[in-house]
Amino acid sequence: MNAVIRTEGLVKRFGHVTALDRLDLEVAQGETHGFLGPNGAGKSTTIRVLLGMLRSDEGRAELFGADPWKDAATLHKRLAYVPGDVALWPGLTGGETIDLLGRLRGGVDKAKRDELLERFDLDPRKKGRSYSKGNRQKVALVAAFAADVDLLLLDEPTSGLDPLMGAVFNECVKEASAAGRTVLLSSHIMSEVEALCERVSIIRKGVIVETGTLAEMRHFSRSRLRATLKNPVRGLEDHAGVHDLSTDGLDIECSIDTAALDEVLAQLAVAGIAALTCEPPSLEEIFLRFYGDELAASGVPNGEPK
Amino acid sequence: MTAAVAELEDGLGTLAGTGKLLRFQLRRSRLYLLGWLAGLAGGTWMTAASFPGLYPDAEGRVAYGVTVNTPAMRSMTGPVEYIEAYGESTGAMFAHQMILWTGALTAVMFLLLIVRLTRADEETSRSEVFRSNPIGRRADLAAALALAGIAAVALGALMAAAVAALPGDQGASALLFGLAHTAIAVVFAAVAAVTAQLAGYASSANGLAFMVLGWSALTAGIGNAQENWATWLSPIGWAQLTFVYTPEQRWWPLALSAVVAVLAVGLAFALVTRRDFGIGMLAGRLGRGEAKPGLDSATALTFRLTRGMTLAGVITMLLLGAAYGSLMGGADEMLEGLSETERAVLDQGGSSIQENITATFVALNGLFAGLFGLLVVGRAGKEETQGRGELIAAAAVPRSGWPGSYLLAALWAVTIATVTAGVFLGLSGSASLGDWSYFSTGLWASLLQLPAVWALTAFAFAAYTWLPRLGWLRWVAWVWLFVVLYFANLLDLPEWARAVSPFEHLAKYPATDVDWLATALVTAAAGLLTALGYAGARRRDLQFS
Numbered sequence: 033m034n035a036v037i038r039t040e041g042l043v044k045r046f047g048h049v050t051a052l053d054r055l056d057l058e059v060a061q062g063e064t065h066g067f068l069g070p071n072g073a074g075k076s077t078t079i080r081v082l083l084g085m086l087r088s089d090e091g092r093a094e095l096f097g098a099d100p101w102k103d104a105a106t107l108h109k110r111l112a113y114v115p116g117d118v119a120l121w122p123g124l125t126g127g128e129t130i131d132l133l134g135r136l137r138g139g140v141d142k143a144k145r146d147e148l149l150e151r152f153d154l155d156p157r158k159k160g161r162s163y164s165k166g167n168r169q170k171v172a173l174v175a176a177f178a179a180d181v182d183l184l185l186l187d188e189p190t191s192g193l194d195p196l197m198g199a200v201f202n203e204c205v206k207e208a209s210a211a212g213r214t215v216l217l218s219s220h221i222m223s224e225v226e227a228l229c230e231r232v233s234i235i236r237k238g239v240i241v242e243t244g245t246l247a248e249m250r251h252f253s254r255s256r257l258r259a260t261l262k263n264p265v266r267g268l269e270d271h272a273g274v275h276d277l278s279t280d281g282l283d284i285e286c287s288i289d290t291a292a293l294d295e296v297l298a299q300l301a302v303a304g305i306a307a308l309t310c311e312p313p314s315l316e317e318i319f320l321r322f323y324g325d326e327l328a329a330s331g332v333p334n335g336e337p338k
Numbered sequence: 339m340t341a342a343v344a345e346l347e348d349g350l351g352t353l354a355g356t357g358k359l360l361r362f363q364l365r366r367s368r369l370y371l372l373g374w375l376a377g378l379a380g381g382t383w384m385t386a387a388s389f390p391g392l393y394p395d396a397e398g399r400v401a402y403g404v405t406v407n408t409p410a411m412r413s414m415t416g417p418v419e420y421i422e423a424y425g426e427s428t429g430a431m432f433a434h435q436m437i438l439w440t441g442a443l444t445a446v447m448f449l450l451l452i453v454r455l456t457r458a459d460e461e462t463s464r465s466e467v468f469r470s471n472p473i474g475r476r477a478d479l480a481a482a483l484a485l486a487g488i489a490a491v492a493l494g495a496l497m498a499a500a501v502a503a504l505p506g507d508q509g510a511s512a513l514l515f516g517l518a519h520t521a522i523a524v525v526f527a528a529v530a531a532v533t534a535q536l537a538g539y540a541s542s543a544n545g546l547a548f549m550v551l552g553w554s555a556l557t558a559g560i561g562n563a564q565e566n567w568a569t570w571l572s573p574i575g576w577a578q579l580t581f582v583y584t585p586e587q588r589w590w591p592l593a594l595s596a597v598v599a600v601l602a603v604g605l606a607f608a609l610v611t612r613r614d615f616g617i618g619m620l621a622g623r624l625g626r627g628e629a630k631p632g633l634d635s636a637t638a639l640t641f642r643l644t645r646g647m648t649l650a651g652v653i654t655m656l657l658l659g660a661a662y663g664s665l666m667g668g669a670d671e672m673l674e675g676l677s678e679t680e681r682a683v684l685d686q687g688g689s690s691i692q693e694n695i696t697a698t699f700v701a702l703n704g705l706f707a708g709l710f711g712l713l714v715v716g717r718a719g720k721e722e723t724q725g726r727g728e729l730i731a732a733a734a735v736p737r738s739g740w741p742g743s744y745l746l747a748a749l750w751a752v753t754i755a756t757v758t759a760g761v762f763l764g765l766s767g768s769a770s771l772g773d774w775s776y777f778s779t780g781l782w783a784s785l786l787q788l789p790a791v792w793a794l795t796a797f798a799f800a801a802y803t804w805l806p807r808l809g810w811l812r813w814v815a816w817v818w819l820f821v822v823l824y825f826a827n828l829l830d831l832p833e834w835a836r837a838v839s840p841f842e843h844l845a846k847y848p849a850t851d852v853d854w855l856a857t858a859l860v861t862a863a864a865g866l867l868t869a870l871g872y873a874g875a876r877r878r879d880l881q882f883s
Contacts, residue, residue, distance in 0.1 A: 083732050085880040105736040113732035119725035121643065122541065124625075129729075131629035132639060136733035157624040161539055172729070185732075 034061040036183055036214040037082060041091035044077055044238075051077040053238035054091065059216055059231075064209045066229030067218040068319055074238040075218040076116060079187050082216075083113060096182070109138060112176035116188035116218075118168040120160030126171045127156030133175040145178040151200050165192035177204045184208055184215045190224060202227055222316040232315070234322055241322045249318050254287040256311045257296070262304030271296060282306070352611060355473030359481035363455055364488075370454070371489050374447040378519075379496035382440055386501045389432050392680060396425040403431070405668035410766070413559035414438065414661055416578045417569060419586055427506025429583030433515060437582075441574040442555060444493065444519050445526040448486055449547035452530035455482035458540040479531060479610050483603060486527035494520030508587040518577035521595035525573040526551065528602035535609035573598065636735045637743040643721070644714045644747045651710030651755035658706060659759035662699040663766030663780065666692055688849025692771070696783055697846040699763065701823055704787035704841060705816070707755035711748040711795035712812050715802050718744035719809055722881050737876045745799040745871055752791045760784025783847050789860040790840035794819065796867035803874030806881050840864075 037059040044052040052074050059065040069075050080086045081093055084104030093100055095107050120129055130149075134140030149156055152170045163171065169192050176184055184205075190198050205215055205228050219225050225232060226246065233243040242249065254275065261282045268284065269277050273292020278285050288296055293310070300308075320327065393399045403424035406415060420434030456478055498516025530547040537543035554572040561569025562578070569575035579591040632638055669691045673681070686697040718741045721727040730740045764780035798812035805811060822831060822839040836842045840860045845853035 080880070080882075085728065085731050087877075087879055104731075105734050105739075108732060109734040111732075113729075115725065115728055115732075117725065118729070121639075121726055122539075123643075125627065127627040128625070128629040128633060132633050133729060133733060135629075135634040136636065136730070136735055138734065155624075156627045159625055161541070 036061050036096060038094045042088050042093055043090035044081060044086060045089050051238055055238060056240055057233055061214055062212055063231055064215040064229050066225035066232040067216055068225060068232060069235035070220055073235045075235060076187055079185050110181055111183040111185055112179040112181045113185045114172045114176045114189040116191055118172040120168050120171060122161035124160050125157055129171055130175045134178060137179050141178055148174040148177055169193055184213055187218045226315045234319060236322055250312045251290050253313045253318050254289055257288045258285045258309045259300055259305055260307040262306055265300060265303040352474035352476040353480050354477060356477045356480040359477050360484050363481050363485050375493055375496055378443055379500045382497055383500035386432055386504050389428055390505060399424040399431055401671060401674050405671050409563035410664035413563035417562050418565055419581050420584055423584035427583050429504040429506035429511055432504055433583045437578050438574060441522045441577050444522045445551045448523045448527040449530035451486055452482055452527050453534050453540055453543045456534045457543050475611050476607055479606060483531060490520045490523035493523055506583050508583055511583045514580055514582045517592060518580055521592045522573055522577055524599045525595050528599040531606035532602050535606055535613055636730050636740040640743040640747045644717055647710055647713050648751040651751050652758045655707050655755040655759035656762050658703060659762035660766040663763045664770050666767040667770030669695055686846040686849035693849045697849040700783040700787050701841045703759040703784060704756055704791045705819055707752045707759060708791050708794040710755055711752040712798050712816060714748035714751050715744060715798045719802055731880055738872055742872055742875050748795045749792060752795050756784055756788055756791055779848050786847050789857055789864055790844055792864035793840040793860055793867060796864050796871055800867050800871035800874055803871050
């Protein structure tokens with residue numbers, strides 16, 4: 033596997049605060065990688081180290097196999113970046129900003145730029161100071177998607193976009209992926225990551241706590257099972273793979289380990305099934321599992337929603 | 339309920355919450371207000387305290403009055419009526435030379451204050467938080483103006499206290515001097531209240547208000563130079579036309595300020611309910627949809643973003659150079675009017691007063707040109723912490739290009755500002771002496787200051803790249819160089835303190851011969867600081883606010 037991004041034991045401290053605490057992240061070429069975590073978990077710091085804006089204190093970071101701190105300018109020709117909170121030059125119009133950012137990368141594909149302006153419904157003649165947050169975001173997105181680059185680093189790029197524009201953004205990421213581009217998408221919007229990303233890394237307090245494909249993650253977590261049976265079933269609560277079982281007459285509901293599905297379904301089939309739904313865990317549920325203790329501390333009783 | 343009562347209630351309703359807002363704004367602005375009030379009143383007090391010692395006898399003041407009684411000098415000071423009173427009143431001399439400048443600073447303080455508290459807050463959506471509370475549509479503006487009113491009265495009182503000890507009182511002259519500043523403050527607060535309703539953005543509201551200030555300085559300058567009615571067109575001129583501290587002293591010109599302020603405040607209140615939140619009466623204009631071909635590098639962007647500062651530097655130095663030059667012709671008479679201490683400051687070892695004061699003026703010009711380099715370097719810091727730099731840093735730009743290009747832009751700004759000062763020092767000096775040989779002297783002397791100006795600029799950049807959180811360091815350095823330049827002879831500063839200043843090492847040309855070795859060494863020091871600055875830019879993290 034050819035890694036576009038690779039960090040090993042990355043540590044970044046700001047004074048007494050350790051923002052990244054031995055972070056290992058790997059993104060393969062051509063992959064759209066979701067980078068999940070709440071605010072302050074270290075997503076932006078990771079991306080800024082990868083961009084050579086911050087120097088790591090320990091560990092290694094590699095971009096296209098090179099050192100992002102030393103070779104920043106050369107590496108940046110191959111990537112485009114959208115920060116989470118885009119600040120624009122108040123006196124420059126959106127169009128000027130897009131052209132400038134394109135030229136700094138070696139040139140602007142005018143047709144592509146105009147097409148993107150159209151799709152994002154952005155007026156390029158307005159001055160930077162008069163754009164709303166969402167429109168500032170669009171300026172950076174148009175500049176990034178218009179660029180002919182190998183890697184897109186997107187740091188919460190859809191904050192401030194309305195759902196319509198969110199859909200346009202999803203289309204653009206899929207096109208970029210189809211064109212063979214590698215995408216690192218940092219986000220806390222689960223549906224966006226679920227729709228776009230093949231692989232996901234979950235970051236917590238500067239450490240990657242889970243990484244893998246969505247399918248793998250689901251495999252190691254529980255599905256939600258609801259069934260209406262024809263006859264009562266016994267012994268379900270003794271099964272090691274069944275959790276939080278609640279029974280109401282012939283209706284049962286439980287969480288169930290993916291590995292236990294075979295056996296439990298066989299047991300239910302014996303009793304006779306009138307209705308059955310089995311939902312794999314959503315990314316949100318997987319994500320919240322890693323933050324269960326924090327949620328408990330803030331008064332949410334259980335790591336899982338509902 | 340009659341229509342009139344309903345209208346009245348509606349009018350009062352739009353002011354609901356003004357008191358609460360006022361207290362909040364006062365808290366938020368206390369540093370701004372304290373800084374400006376202390377600076378204005380403190381500076382005035384220090385200058386006023388030094389005047390009697392600098393010009394102790396009437397003959398000296400009269401002789402000095404002769405030298406400043408030229409159109410050029412009057413345009414930068416005040417009306418001729420004050421000059422005629424120089425002999426009998428030190429206060430008249432002080433008021434003549436100060437009101438234009440303290441008045442202009444007062445105007446800047448109040449117009450920035452009003453725009454800060456109104457439009458700027460709307461842009462950062464701070465006041466949105468308030469508008470959602472039970473607060474009337476006019477309460478923002480009412481609170482801002484009330485705060486400005488309180489500050490204006492405080493300023494007047496402090497200014498009056500600052501000049502209270504000046505000789506030459508013509509009956510409550512200190513009070514009138516203070517009131518004149520209150521009047522200027524109130525007028526410009528009211529003007530800014532109107533521009534804040536008109537302009538599309540806070541920055542253009544400031545721009546419009548500054549245009550009114552420019553108009554005031556221009557008309558006062560023209561009127562005072564030509565001794566005609568143009569001074570009556572200027573809010574700062576009205577303060578000057580009180581002829582405070584002269585036998586002709588009068589209070590009524592300030593009534594004009596009151597009338598204009600009342601009209602402007604009325605207009606602002608009428609406009610504020612007619613516009614939408616966050617949008618001015620004059621819509622922001624659309625710009626270019628595509629960038630010009632030249633905007634293709636970080637350096638091009640840096641130069642574009644700093645061109646306003648560079649232009650301000652060129653214009654300032656043009657005026658300063660021309661003003662210093664205009665003193666050349668009358669320098670011999672001026673010398674006679676000077677005190678011992680002032681002669682000590684001016685003595686640079688030259689054979690004539692012109693040579694001595696040229697050597698001092700070009701160093702001052704260099705230092706003032708350096709201010710604009712410091713401003714450009716400061717802009718780099720703002721770009722960085724406000725997050726715009728991130729977009730450039732993520733592009734294919736080496737660190738020497740960003741933030742490195744800001745050193746280039748700063749060096750360009752100080753160089754062109756210094757050259758402009760030299761050209762206009764030469765031109766206006768030649769004109770006032772009636773001798774064109776002075777042109778090359780004035781220009782050459784100015785150009786010889788460049789290595790020191792570069793060293794100061796490169797130091798500011800190195801301080802920015804190595805110690806980004808200590809932004810005040812470059813201003814401390816500037817003030818120190820200023821103190822060394824102005825007071826080294828007076829205060830007997832130790833050798834090391836003077837040695838810090840690059841200006842001290844350069845030869846005092848034309849008072850002495852050019853010292854090429856010193857010029858080369860200071861240039862080398864500037865080069866070293868430049869290298870140090872770039873090394874700092876390459877090694878450090880970007881700062882995020």
